[in-house]
Amino acid sequence: MRTALFWIFSLAALAGSIGVVGNVRNPINSALNLVVTMLALAGLYVLLEAQFVGLIQVMVYAGAIVVLFLFVIMLLNLRGSGTTGAEVQPLVKIAGTAVVAVSSFFLLRVLSTGRAPWPDVDPSYGTTRAVGEALYTDYVLAVQVAGVLLLAGILAAVVLAKKRLD
Amino acid sequence: VATSTVFVALFIFAMVVLVFAPIMTWVERKQSALMQDRIGANRASIGGIKALGLIHPLADVIKMITKEDTMPTGAHRFIHLVSPFIAVTPAMISFAVIPYGGVYDLWGAHVSLVVADLDYGVLYLFAIGSIATYGSMLAGWAGNNNFGMLGSIRVSAQMISYEVALGVTVIGLFMIFGTLRLTDMGILQQETFRVFGFMEYLGWVQPGTRWIDWITLPMWGIVLQPLPFFMFLTALMAENKRAPFDTPEGESEIVAGYFIEYSGMKFGLYMMGEWIEVVVISALLTAMFLGGWTLPWLPEQELIAFLVPVFGANVANLLAMLLGVSVFLGKVIALIFFQMLVRWSMPRFRYDQVMNLGWKILLPLSLANIVLTAVGILVVKGVTGR
Numbered sequence: 399m400r401t402a403l404f405w406i407f408s409l410a411a412l413a414g415s416i417g418v419v420g421n422v423r424n425p426i427n428s429a430l431n432l433v434v435t436m437l438a439l440a441g442l443y444v445l446l447e448a449q450f451v452g453l454i455q456v457m458v459y460a461g462a463i464v465v466l467f468l469f470v471i472m473l474l475n476l477r478g479s480g481t482t483g484a485e486v487q488p489l490v491k492i493a494g495t496a497v498v499a500v501s502s503f504f505l506l507r508v509l510s511t512g513r514a515p516w517p518d519v520d521p522s523y524g525t526t527r528a529v530g531e532a533l534y535t536d537y538v539l540a541v542q543v544a545g546v547l548l549l550a551g552i553l554a555a556v557v558l559a560k561k562r563l564d
Numbered sequence: 565v566a567t568s569t570v571f572v573a574l575f576i577f578a579m580v581v582l583v584f585a586p587i588m589t590w591v592e593r594k595q596s597a598l599m600q601d602r603i604g605a606n607r608a609s610i611g612g613i614k615a616l617g618l619i620h621p622l623a624d625v626i627k628m629i630t631k632e633d634t635m636p637t638g639a640h641r642f643i644h645l646v647s648p649f650i651a652v653t654p655a656m657i658s659f660a661v662i663p664y665g666g667v668y669d670l671w672g673a674h675v676s677l678v679v680a681d682l683d684y685g686v687l688y689l690f691a692i693g694s695i696a697t698y699g700s701m702l703a704g705w706a707g708n709n710n711f712g713m714l715g716s717i718r719v720s721a722q723m724i725s726y727e728v729a730l731g732v733t734v735i736g737l738f739m740i741f742g743t744l745r746l747t748d749m750g751i752l753q754q755e756t757f758r759v760f761g762f763m764e765y766l767g768w769v770q771p772g773t774r775w776i777d778w779i780t781l782p783m784w785g786i787v788l789q790p791l792p793f794f795m796f797l798t799a800l801m802a803e804n805k806r807a808p809f810d811t812p813e814g815e816s817e818i819v820a821g822y823f824i825e826y827s828g829m830k831f832g833l834y835m836m837g838e839w840i841e842v843v844v845i846s847a848l849l850t851a852m853f854l855g856g857w858t859l860p861w862l863p864e865q866e867l868i869a870f871l872v873p874v875f876g877a878n879v880a881n882l883l884a885m886l887l888g889v890s891v892f893l894g895k896v897i898a899l900i901f902f903q904m905l906v907r908w909s910m911p912r913f914r915y916d917q918v919m920n921l922g923w924k925i926l927l928p929l930s931l932a933n934i935v936l937t938a939v940g941i942l943v944v945k946g947v948t949g950r
Contacts, residue, residue, distance in 0.1 A: 426705065430643070433698065453687045461694020462724060465701070469720045472705055472713065525683045526744050 400516055404445055411438035429467045436460040448524040585839040586621035588900065593620065595901070596908045624832075631828035638708035639825065647706060648826065648833035651699025654692045655840040661685040662847045663747045665857045665888040666864050668881040677857075677889065678747055685746040686738070689848060690731055693803060697723045699837070700805070700812065700822050707825030715821025719812035722918060723803055729926035730799040733792050736930075736937035737785050737852060749785075750856030754863040756780040765947045782860040785853030792933055793853045795926050800845045801903065802922065806838060808910035811918055846899035847892075854895050857888035864888065 417431030436459040443452035522528050533541050590605060594617065597604025605617035613619075635641065665677030682688055697720060704716025738744060741752050760776040763769045769776060786793045802809040813821030823834045850856060858864055864884055871880035913921070 449684060453684055453691045456691040457687070457694050461691060461697065462727065465697050465720055465724055468701060469717070473717060526687065
């Protein structure tokens with residue numbers, strides 16, 4: 399059951415990612431493929447017993463961030479570049495090839511080590527309580543720093559918007 | 565939990581929900597007629613039997629199914645086709661985590677009246693709700709219609725804005741109950757606390773004074789967090805896009821908004837999604853704020869313990885289960901009625917008013933509520949030592 403679900407989710411994630419980069423004509427299609435990828439990743443997290451991370455993935459990435467992407471695409475009525483790779487610089491081509499080559503190398507190395515067994519963990523692992531306890535005891539400094547960073551982002555957005563209005 | 569009981573629970577609630585939605589169209593017609601001094605739906609009849617207009621939902625369904633299913637020119641065919649399903653599915657699967665009763669032992673079977681008792685129940689609901697946005701926003705875009713486009717921009721902005729307030733409003737409640745599991749919330753809400761208990765800790769009255777032990781209140785969410793109850797209700801109603809928050813489908817401004825290009829049963833799915841969501845909102849508020857399936861001052865285990873000598877263990881459990889389910893349904897129906905009252909009493913908000921309410925009133929108030937609740941919890945823990 400779990401293995402079948404793993405294949406379904408990973409194939410959906412791969413197909414979605416290919417769809418994101420493949421849909422050059424229509425940005426809305428790209429964004430929708432991104433939603434599929436995000437949901438499939440959430441499914442994979444849940445399979446790995448990280449339920450909280452999976453739900454937050456759905457809530458934040460699939461439910462909010464990609465909605466904002468779609469909102470901007472719709473509002474600006476973007477149509478896409480139309481042609482595939484017409485204005486891609488040679489440097490970008492080289493960098494892209496290098497990234498693909500390096501990641502394929504690592505992917506092959508991971509695949510050749512054989513299949514890892516499904517995690518056999520404590521029932522409390524990955525629950526909201528466990529994540530909360532870890533965040534507010536061991537990693538409390540990181541949480542605070544992230545909070546300050548987000549606050550700075552909000553303030554920056556307000557300042558920029560204000561400048562427009564004044 | 566045995567698989568069979570899950571299926572039973574699933575079946576019962578699917579039936580209730582799917583029957584609820586059509587009947588609610590009738591209730592809403594009759595209620596609005598009552599409020600506006602009209603007679604309301606009374607024309608549809610089968611062989612002269614009108615049954616107070618109860619045949620109207622049936623007539624509606626037949627009309628919608630037999631209508632032509634149009635596909636506008638220039639539409640994105642696939643997205644236009646799937647959007648209604650994306651809109652209605654989240655509303656239907658939301659019920660999985662809502663408990664409509666406790667756990668009962670009936671003739672050797674262990675019956676739990678919740679389909680999926682998840683550790684992160686409320687988060688699941690929020691996640692599902694955030695996916696529902698796509699059903700509405702893609703509908704307006706895919707139909708290749710300018711009014712639909714305006715509707716879908718409005719709907720996405722409104723739903724994103726209220727999702728923020730929605731989550732932050734109930735954090736205070738989570739802090740008090742210390743759980744996201746809706747069945748645990750139902751159990752915790754059966755407890756009571758002494759309203760004047762603080763006088764004992766302050767030394768104003770002698771410990772063991774009888775009258776302060778008598779005056780108790782149930783630990784319902786609405787008692788502990790009265791203001792968030794109404795803020796949560798407001799945010800949920802705005803998420804559901806029904807009047808007075810129906811700017812995305814404001815018929816006097818943008819014809820029908822995001823579902824303008826839908827006809828027949830696809831339009832019917834949007835209607836049905838809204839109705840089911842009304843039931844979901846009521847059920848969620850009942851489970852989180854109104855004590856779930858229990859009556860105040862009557863913990864379920866005490867009730868069962870009281871009934872066991874009279875009827876025997878099995879019948880006592882059965883009676884408690886029936887009482888629980890009917891209490892839950894009663895509370896849900898009362899909240900549905902309240903939402904309909906709001907719908908027919910308030911004019912539609914202007915779009916900027918909707919946005920101001922979400923960002924400038926609900927969000928700051930709910931953030932303040934988190935701080936106040938935290939201070940309150942610290943004080944109570946410091947005084948009572950638990």
